[in-house]
Amino acid sequence: MSIKTPIYLDYAATTPVDPRVAEKMIPYLTEHFGNPASRSHVFGWVAEKAVETAREQVAALVNCDPKEIIWTSGATESDNLAIKGAAHFYAATRGRHILTISTEHKAVLDTVRELERQGFEATYLDPEPDGLVDIEKFKAALRPDTVLASVMLVNNEIGVIQDIATLGAICREKGVVFHVDAAQATGKVEIDLQRLPVDLMSFSAHKTYGPKGIGALYVRRKPRVRLEAQMHGGGHERGMRSGTLPTHQIVGMGEAFRIAREEMAAENVRILKLRNKLLAGLQTIEEVYVNGSLEHRVPHNLNMSFNFVEGESLIMAIKDVAVSSGSACTSASLEPSYVLRALGRSDELAHSSIRFSLGRFTTEEEIDYTIALVRAKIGKLRELSPLWEMYQEGVDLNKVEWAIH
Amino acid sequence: MAYSAKVLDHYENPRNVGSFSKDEKNVGTGMVGAPACGDVMKLQIKVNDEGIIEDARFKTYGCGSAIASSSLVTEWLKGKTLDEAMTIKNSDIAEELALPPVKIHCSVLAEDAIKAAIADLRQKQAKNVETPACTATCKE
Amino acid sequence: MAPTYFDHNATTPISPRVREAMWSWLGVPANASSRHQFGRAASRALEQAREQVAAAVGAHPTQVIFTSGGTEADNLAIQGVCGGMEPSRLVVSAIEHPAVMRPAQALQRQGWQLASVEVESNGQVSRTRLKETLRKPTALVSVMLANNETGVLQPIPELAETARSHGALFHTDAVQALGRIKVDFAALGVHAMSISAHKIGGPQGCGALIVDKRLDLRPLLYGGGQEKGRRSGTENIAAIVGFGVACESLKTAPLMTEALRDVLEAGLRQRNAVIFGARAPRLPNTSFFAFPGIDGETLVMALDRAGYAVASGSACSSDSSDPSHVLLAMGVSPELAQGAVRVSLGPENTLQEVEGFLQALDSVLSNLRQMAAIAA
Numbered sequence: 028m029s030i031k032t033p034i035y036l037d038y039a040a041t042t043p044v045d046p047r048v049a050e051k052m053i054p055y056l057t058e059h060f061g062n063p064a065s066r067s068h069v070f071g072w073v074a075e076k077a078v079e080t081a082r083e084q085v086a087a088l089v090n091c092d093p094k095e096i097i098w099t100s101g102a103t104e105s106d107n108l109a110i111k112g113a114a115h116f117y118a119a120t121r122g123r124h125i126l127t128i129s130t131e132h133k134a135v136l137d138t139v140r141e142l143e144r145q146g147f148e149a150t151y152l153d154p155e156p157d158g159l160v161d162i163e164k165f166k167a168a169l170r171p172d173t174v175l176a177s178v179m180l181v182n183n184e185i186g187v188i189q190d191i192a193t194l195g196a197i198c199r200e201k202g203v204v205f206h207v208d209a210a211q212a213t214g215k216v217e218i219d220l221q222r223l224p225v226d227l228m229s230f231s232a233h234k235t236y237g238p239k240g241i242g243a244l245y246v247r248r249k250p251r252v253r254l255e256a257q258m259h260g261g262g263h264e265r266g267m268r269s270g271t272l273p274t275h276q277i278v279g280m281g282e283a284f285r286i287a288r289e290e291m292a293a294e295n296v297r298i299l300k301l302r303n304k305l306l307a308g309l310q311t312i313e314e315v316y317v318n319g320s321l322e323h324r325v326p327h328n329l330n331m332s333f334n335f336v337e338g339e340s341l342i343m344a345i346k347d348v349a350v351s352s353g354s355a356c357t358s359a360s361l362e363p364s365y366v367l368r369a370l371g372r373s374d375e376l377a378h379s380s381i382r383f384s385l386g387r388f389t390t391e392e393e394i395d396y397t398i399a400l401v402r403a404k405i406g407k408l409r410e411l412s413p414l415w416e417m418y419q420e421g422v423d424l425n426k427v428e429w430a431i432h
Numbered sequence: 433m434a435y436s437a438k439v440l441d442h443y444e445n446p447r448n449v450g451s452f453s454k455d456e457k458n459v460g461t462g463m464v465g466a467p468a469c470g471d472v473m474k475l476q477i478k479v480n481d482e483g484i485i486e487d488a489r490f491k492t493y494g495c496g497s498a499i500a501s502s503s504l505v506t507e508w509l510k511g512k513t514l515d516e517a518m519t520i521k522n523s524d525i526a527e528e529l530a531l532p533p534v535k536i537h538c539s540v541l542a543e544d545a546i547k548a549a550i551a552d553l554r555q556k557q558a559k560n561v562e563t564p565a566c567t568a569t570c571k572e
Numbered sequence: 573m574a575p576t577y578f579d580h581n582a583t584t585p586i587s588p589r590v591r592e593a594m595w596s597w598l599g600v601p602a603n604a605s606s607r608h609q610f611g612r613a614a615s616r617a618l619e620q621a622r623e624q625v626a627a628a629v630g631a632h633p634t635q636v637i638f639t640s641g642g643t644e645a646d647n648l649a650i651q652g653v654c655g656g657m658e659p660s661r662l663v664v665s666a667i668e669h670p671a672v673m674r675p676a677q678a679l680q681r682q683g684w685q686l687a688s689v690e691v692e693s694n695g696q697v698s699r700t701r702l703k704e705t706l707r708k709p710t711a712l713v714s715v716m717l718a719n720n721e722t723g724v725l726q727p728i729p730e731l732a733e734t735a736r737s738h739g740a741l742f743h744t745d746a747v748q749a750l751g752r753i754k755v756d757f758a759a760l761g762v763h764a765m766s767i768s769a770h771k772i773g774g775p776q777g778c779g780a781l782i783v784d785k786r787l788d789l790r791p792l793l794y795g796g797g798q799e800k801g802r803r804s805g806t807e808n809i810a811a812i813v814g815f816g817v818a819c820e821s822l823k824t825a826p827l828m829t830e831a832l833r834d835v836l837e838a839g840l841r842q843r844n845a846v847i848f849g850a851r852a853p854r855l856p857n858t859s860f861f862a863f864p865g866i867d868g869e870t871l872v873m874a875l876d877r878a879g880y881a882v883a884s885g886s887a888c889s890s891d892s893s894d895p896s897h898v899l900l901a902m903g904v905s906p907e908l909a910q911g912a913v914r915v916s917l918g919p920e921n922t923l924q925e926v927e928g929f930l931q932a933l934d935s936v937l938s939n940l941r942q943m944a945a946i947a948a
Contacts (some may be wrong), residue, residue, distance in 0.1 A: 065583070
């Protein structure tokens with residue numbers, strides 16, 4: 028059996044553009060190059076029509092009105108626009124407190140931190156050890172002056188799914204604007220915005236087999252949610268987000284979301300089977316821990332800590348398999364994952380974690396190969412590990428007085 | 433981040449992995465770093481009657497650069513006197529392995545491990561008694 | 573038959589080389605922040621594009637911040653420079669693109685004083701007028717290098733020098749200038765400069781802000797810390813690669829000359845058109861004109877039916893039927909401004925197309941005049 032390496036198991040960082048999506052994008056990179064804002068000629072009209080078709084496709088995946096979809100340059104911009112835009116708009120009438128979760132993506136956390144610098148107050152609620160938000164703790168953290176709460180639907184590192192319906196209902200009752208980062212959720216969990224009490228929701232194309240550089244923000248119309256624009260200019264997207272719309276990217280996002288809607292159910296079954304196979308193949312190794320709830324988790328994610336093996340050296344050892352030791356955004360730093368630490372994982376387990384994220388093009392052969400490779404390399408690295416040696420000698424590592432360096 | 437060829441070589445074929453018995457009186461053990469920081473290095477040296485380091489062993493929990501740094505110093509240590517070993521600088525290690533700036537701390541750790549191993553040995557020999565059991569305790 | 577495209581200031585066709593370069597980046601999963609080999613390959617491509625863009629504008633690669641386009645670059649410059657300061661005073665020219673004007677107005681709502689510096693009747697900002705405006709202490713001046721509607725070029729090195737001598741920072745929107753005239757960041761002497769890919773044969777959805785490294789810039793987008801923390805968000809690698817190739821192509825392709833535009837304008841003058849900004853140095857590809865008594869919007873629609881894609885003003889404001897603020901600032905009467913039509917040529921346009929356009933114009937004009945006579 029020959030297998031093509033490197034094997035890509037980092038779909039949570041980004042996905043390749045589906046060939047069907049790329050095909051749809053080509054005409055808009057060739058003859059249909061118009062600026063959708065050009066109202067005076069057919070080049071503009073063709074582009075505008077394509078943009079509106081894509082808007083309908085995105086809306087269809089999440090069951091909302093196309094008018095509620097605003098194009099952005101990606102989920103980071105959607106998060107920034109939603110949080111700063113709503114906080115600024117409603118601060119005077121509702122208050123200046125923001126509630127979020129300590130395991131949110133940096134695009135949410137750093138935006139909230141920026142608002143703190145501008146005089147807002149913020150609460151960063153820790154989730155439970157399984158990564159899920161405790162409903163009562165969430166309720167208790169809301170204040171009379173809470174203007175906005177932001178909770179992600181699917182966590183990028185551990186893949187756990189939050190109970191957005193319940194959290195949203197609480198926010199609705201208290202008159203708090205509720206934002207949800209769904210960048211990791213589209214095509215993985217069903218999203219029905221007719222039913223979910225969510226006011227703002229961020230989407231990204233490139234996590235769902237669409238192109239990079241394009242995302243969207245859902246802005247509820249009934250009851251209407253208002254935003255202060257963050258990017259000003261020609262007044263595109265009804266003044267909420269200015270800038271020439273990148274037609275080919277928008278077409279790509281539309282097609283990617285159309286495919287996601289049609290194939291999600293079957294794809295989830297297939298990927299869950301592969302993920303469970305990976306899990307079964309790895310959890311029989313001694314001293315491994317799954318990070319985050321397995322039950323409330325997308326099928327695509329497996330985040331494990333291999334005790335006594337440092338994550339980066341494991342990634343290097345299995346270099347034929349592309350995985351990550353945390354989110355791509357933070358993987359340049361040497362800090363252990365803040366998400367795992369928020370779950371209460373010890374620093375050493377956080378340092379020993381690997382995120383496997385599976386996707387549309389993952390095959391069973393790749394999973395078999397990965398299991399064999401990881402098992403072999405864990406053995407080798409533990410032979411090298413002084414911590415493993417101490418563990419086997421029965422030394423309690425927590426009782427050792429380590430030199431702080 | 434791309435690793436240098438030398439780091440990859442030491443990482444893939446680490447030299448002198450293993451342990452000596454900590455209780456032997458001609459073995460010095462240095463353990464530096466902490467799991468919480470993502471690096472723990474255990475370095476051991478064995479000296480002969482002339483005071484020359486005749487063998488060295490290491491085990492390292494850490495990234496590829498940390499493993500390579502400790503593997504490299506076990507090679508460098510062999511044949512040196514303790515005084516000569518004390519002159520190995522982290523900058524020599526970083527230069528030899530072409531470590532990028534974010535990995536310089538790995539070479540610092542390796543230098544610390546050498547010093548800790550030598551200090552342990554000297555302490556043992558000065559007391560001329562066996563060290564207590566918990567050699568896992570490490571101090572800088 | 574496909575219509576002839578004469579609206580290159582709105583957007584340009586993507587060059588085949590750019591498309592090819594982008595193509596290979598769509599099918600691979602490449603997040604430039606990932607440390608595995610897929611990510612490292614993306615990161616190398618990103619840095620190569622950064623070098624290509626920097627080289628095209630006479631800047632150092634570390635001065636390039638990639639954005640989602642010209643609008644974001646302008647917003648980052650205006651809001652980013654002023655956002656970190658105590659509100660003081662901001663000066664923009666009266667003919668700026670909304671991507672500069674609107675963020676400036678947003679700052680005004682946050683307590684900034686906003687002053688507009690008027691242009692002369694030829695469409696240029698004079699140094700004397702800027703000096704007058706700068707008598708009051710000012711934090712930032714923003715004047716565009718080339719106007720998107722008239723194509724009139726501003727004397728940026730002089731204006732930037734004036735601003736500097738008054739202790740103000742200077743930003744220029746060079747979105748329309750890049751690829752049409754030589755653009756050299758260092759020679760312009762500005763602190764920040766916006767550029768966009770889709771005006772030079774690159775893709776939509778990508779631009780850059782070129783910055784003086786000493787500039788203290790507050791980000792617009794917070795998150796993963798990409799672009800050294802100055803612009804978070806996963807890099808749009810395919811588009812950035814395309815932007816790089818488009819910039820690289822500028823090195824070898826000769827700049828367009830005025831030749832074709834001059835043929836067009838000679839024909840327009842024969843037909844009694846008023847050409848705006850003709851007394852000032854202009855972009856070689858742009859002609860902004862009006863026929864007295866003929867409505868611009870109507871003329872544009874008639875030309876579209878005749879097979880020529882032109883514009884009545886900038887694409888972003890083409891929703892509104894208000895006369896061009898640029899022309900009003902130049903002292904053009906609202907009636908005449910209402911007739912404005914913009915032709916912006918590209919390297920692929922030919923003499924035959926321009927001659928065909930002039931012929932089509934004759935029949936379109938005579939039809940419109942006939943209708944106007946009937947209506948009267």
